Structures are given as C-alpha cells and as structure tokens.
Amino acid sequence: xxxxxxxxxxxxxxxxxxxxxxxxxxxxxxxxxxxxxxxxxxxxxxxxxxxxxxxxxxxxxxxxxxxxxxxxxxxxxxxxxxxxxxxxxxxxxxxxxxx
Amino acid sequence: xxxxxxxxxxxxxxxxxxxxxxxxxxxxxxxxxxxxxxxxxxxxxxxxxxxxxxxxxxxxxxxxxxxxxxxxxxxxxxxxxxxxxxxxxxxxxxxxxxxxxxxxxxxxxxxxxxxxxxxxxxxxxxxxxxxxxxxxxxxxxxxxxxxxxxxxxxxxxxxxxxxxxxxxxxxxxxxxxxxxxxxxxxxxxxxxxxxxxxxxxxxxxxxxxxxxxxxxxxxxxxxxxxxxxxxxxxxxxxxxxxxxxxxxxxxxxxxxxxxxxxxxxxxxxxxxxxxxxxxxxxxxxxxxxxxxxxxxxxxxxxxxxxxxxxxxxxxxxxxxxxxxxxxxxxxxxxxxxxxxxxxxxxxxxxxxxxxxxxxxxxxxxxxxxxx
Numbered sequence: 001x002x003x004x005x006x007x008x009x010x011x012x013x014x015x016x017x018x019x020x021x022x023x024x025x026x027x028x029x030x031x032x033x034x035x036x037x038x039x040x041x042x043x044x045x046x047x048x049x050x051x052x053x054x055x056x057x058x059x060x061x062x063x064x065x066x067x068x069x070x071x072x073x074x075x076x077x078x079x080x081x082x083x084x085x086x087x088x089x090x091x092x093x094x095x096x097x098x099x
Numbered sequence: 100x101x102x103x104x105x106x107x108x109x110x111x112x113x114x115x116x117x118x119x120x121x122x123x124x125x126x127x128x129x130x131x132x133x134x135x136x137x138x139x140x141x142x143x144x145x146x147x148x149x150x151x152x153x154x155x156x157x158x159x160x161x162x163x164x165x166x167x168x169x170x171x172x173x174x175x176x177x178x179x180x181x182x183x184x185x186x187x188x189x190x191x192x193x194x195x196x197x198x199x200x201x202x203x204x205x206x207x208x209x210x211x212x213x214x215x216x217x218x219x220x221x222x223x224x225x226x227x228x229x230x231x232x233x234x235x236x237x238x239x240x241x242x243x244x245x246x247x248x249x250x251x252x253x254x255x256x257x258x259x260x261x262x263x264x265x266x267x268x269x270x271x272x273x274x275x276x277x278x279x280x281x282x283x284x285x286x287x288x289x290x291x292x293x294x295x296x297x298x299x300x301x302x303x304x305x306x307x308x309x310x311x312x313x314x315x316x317x318x319x320x321x322x323x324x325x326x327x328x329x330x331x332x333x334x335x336x337x338x339x340x341x342x343x344x345x346x347x348x349x350x351x352x353x354x355x356x357x358x359x360x361x362x363x364x365x366x367x368x369x370x371x372x373x374x375x376x377x378x379x380x381x382x383x384x385x386x387x388x389x390x391x392x393x394x395x396x397x398x399x400x401x402x403x404x405x406x407x408x409x410x411x412x413x414x415x416x417x418x419x420x421x422x423x424x425x426x427x428x429x430x431x432x433x434x435x436x437x438x439x440x441x442x443x444x445x446x447x448x449x450x451x452x453x454x455x456x457x458x459x460x461x462x463x464x465x466x467x468x469x470x
Binding site: 008009010011013014044046047048049051052053058060061094095097 | 132133134156157158159161162175178181
C-alpha cells in the first residue's frame with residue numbers, strides 16, 4: 001500500500017525530501033508500521049520522531065490525519081481508511097512553541 | 100599562504116568564516132542546518148577538511164553531521180547515543196535521584212591522530228567515542244563510576260562540555276562537567292578519577308571543597324605543556340601544574356572571576372585569555388564593557404583588552420565553547436557572543452574587530468589554521 005506522509009520542515013531538510021513522501025507499507029497501516037517504514041527508508045529520521053530507546057513519540061512531535069490528532073493513540077492504532085488508501089496524507093508535525 | 104577557517108555554531112544554524120592569513124577580509128558562508136541548534140563543530144587535526152558537527156533540536160533530538168570537504172556538503176552519520184548498561188541515577192535539582200537521560204551532544208573532540216575517531220561530550224553527562232567516523236558511538240561508561248550518583252545538573256543541564264586530549268599521552272584525557280567537576284583518565288577512558296582538589300565552591304556546595312559537584316565551565320591546555328591546565332570555574336580562574344592533581348586560584352586582579360571560556364595563546368603557553376562576566380546572576384560583562392582579559396604570566400596578573408570591543412552598553416555573554424585561537428604568527432584569537440557577533444584579533448588580543456555582527460546567538464567557535 002502506498003502511504004503519503006508529510007514531514008515538518010526540519011525533517012524534510014534532514015531526510016533531503018520534498019513536501020510529501022510516499023512509502024510502501026505492508027500489512028496493517030498503523031502509526032507504528034508507517035513510522036517503521038519511514039525510518040527504514042530514511043535512516044536519518046530514526047530518533048527524530050520516536051525516541052531511539054523507548055520508541056515513544058518525542059514530546060514535541062504530533063501526528064495528525066484526516067483532521068484528527070492521533071498523537072496520543074497507542075502505536076498499533078490503525079490509521080484512518082483515507083490514509084491507508086492514499087487518499088489523505090499522514091502528517092508528522094512539530095508541536096507549536098511560541099513565546 | 101596560510102588561511103584560517105572559523106567554525107561557528109549558533110542557536111539557529113552553523114556558519115563557516117574564512118580568511119587568508121592576513122585575517123582582514125572574511126567570507127561568511129551559511130547558514131548550514133538553518134534553524135537547528137548547532138552546539139559545536141570541529142575539524143580533525145589530521146584531516147582539516149573533515150568536520151564533525153553536533154546538530155540538535157528540542158523537537159527532533161540529536162543528529163551528528165560529517166563533512167569530508169570542509170563544509171561544502173554534509174552527511175548525517177550515526178546519532179544513536181545509548182548509555183552502556185543500566186545507567187542508574189544522578190542527583191536532581193530537588194536532591195532526589197534522577198535517571199540518566201540523553202539529551203544532546205555539547206562538544207565534539209576529534210582525535211589528534213585518527214580522523215575516524217571522535218569523542219562526544221553529552222548531556223546527561225557522559226562521554227562517547229566513535230572509531231568509524233561517526234557511524235556508531237560507544238559510551239566510555241567508566242566515567243560515570245567516578246561518583247556519578249553525586250553529580251547534579253547546573254542551570255544549563257548536566258553537560259559534559261570540555262574534552263582535552265593530551266598530545267603526548269594517548270591514554271590521558273581530561274573532561275569537565277557542569278556541575279560535577281573535572282575528571283582525568285590515564286588508561287584511555289577505562290577508569291577515571293575526579294581532579295578537583297583545590298577547587299572551592301562556598302556558594303554552590305555545602306562542602307565547599309567537595310571531591311565532586313563543582314561547576315567547572317572550561318579547561319584549556321597548551322599542547323607543549325600538557326601537565327599545565329587552566330580552568331574557568333563558575334567563580335574563580337584556576338591553574339594546575341600537575342595535570343589536575345591540585346589547583347590554585349589565579350584570578351588575581353580580574354574585575355570578576357566569573358565567566359565561561361578560557362583559552363591559551365598558540366605560541367606562548369603562559370599567555371591565557373578569559374572574558375569576565377559580572378556574576379552568575381547577571382550574565383553580561385561588568386559595567387557594560389566587553390573586555391577580554393589576558394595574562395602573560397599564566398594567571399594572577401591580568402590586563403584588559405578593549406581596543407575594538409564595545410565599551411558601553413554591552414550586555415552579551417560569551418559561552419564556554421565560544422572562544423578559540425589559531426596558530427598563525429601572530430596568534431589569532433576569536434570569540435562569539437550571545438548577541439551574534441564574532442570578534443577576531445589577529446595580534447594576540449591587542450586589537451579586535453567583528454568578523455560578523457548579526458548572527459544568531461553564538462554557542463561555539465573553533466579556528467582551523469590551514470596551510
């Protein structure tokens with residue numbers, strides 16, 4: 001299945017990719033399987049979205065899709081059908097920080 | 100003709116400043132890694148076009164970048180820093196014990212002999228080493244057995260920020276941690292001992308001359324005299340003549356002995372430089388005058404160097420890794436400020452001028468002297 005992923009600016013420059021990446025993901029389309037596929041294809045992104053050791057989402061990273069905040073969902077939560085079919089992208093977002 | 104390359108890490112990217120040996124006209128190249136915190140960049144002494152850089156972000160964590168062509172292009176290399184074994188706990192701000200957690204790399208120190216070997220000083224305080232040009236990093240965990248449970252973070256975090264390699268003895272390394280103190284290994288990192296005898300911290304520690312817990316800000320050494328160390332502590336400028344076994348205060352007539360960086364003239368091992376800061380509560384120069392102080396006697400007698408530096412209304416800070424020297428004749432001295440200026444002196448500190456005035460806050464400055 002082809003999954004569309006939109007990365008925040010700094011991770012695009014780090015992975016040297018454009019606005020959107022397309023990933024081939026096998027099996028169930030979940031937070032974990034999509035990020036596993038993303039890290040496998042772009043090793044520089046390991047540790048940037050999930051902590052190297054714990055595999056927990058980094059504190060200032062958010063996951064959005066289909067106008068839903070999936071950041072606090074368990075990693076094996078299936079992503080919305082629209083993401084799984086490639087109709088909608090999965091967004092990795094840097095959390096807002098203002099001052 | 101010789102030339103100089105100055106590597107500048109800032110809160111929002113890295114910059115590479117280059118000049119010929121006259122050091123009058125400079126080219127500014129950057130930002131590299133725009134928007135990222137670039138804690139430190141340093142070139143290999145044996146292959147100066149190989150540069151390692153610590154790239155960090157509160158959002159996205161730690162990256163290490165390596166360039167093999169003097170910063171023209173970069174490649175991300177290994178950035179997984181895993182503590183060896185179960186790291187245990189250290190003192191926390193409230194006096195409780197707190198688990199060791201990796202946050203970032205503050206300082207990269209390439210080997211003096213092998214371009215593929217680099218040491219990395221990390222927060223929470225730990226020392227890592229790569230021997231494959233950054234692909235993988237292993238902790239030298241013997242350091243944490245030097246009473247690591249008693250170490251505690253300073254206000255900036257519990258960071259290992261200083262790594263000094265002995266050019267005459269590959270088994271000897273000095274490191275410094277805020278706020279744990281200075282440590283030395285004589286067996287290439289297997290075992291470490293605190294080297295804090297003579298340091299006094301009456302305002303920071305209940306036992307003012309404790310074995311560990313001192314907030315050491317920076318250590319410098321001249322390569323021709325590796326047993327002589329100079330230290331800028333939180334308060335006090337110190338000197339050791341026996342590789343850290345004992346320290347003596349050499350603050351002398353400084354207007355303030357609080358500060359962050361300290362460095363040694365490239366050709367005069369008794370000439371040292373500090374930048375006095377008013378206090379730990381007010382991180383800016385005394386009286387709004389940015390002055391580098393130079394001692395030609397290895398401490399105690401200091402002269403203020405002001406020519407070309409702002410002498411009114413200046414309230415910047417100069418951080419611990421933000422001073423460096425080149426090895427041309429005369430020795431060049433460089434420092435960067437939290438206001439984004441990088442100042443250079445091509446005459447050992449007698450006169451100064453800014454290379455660049457409006458960078459993001461400067462975290463680190465390193466100078467490379469190129470043939």
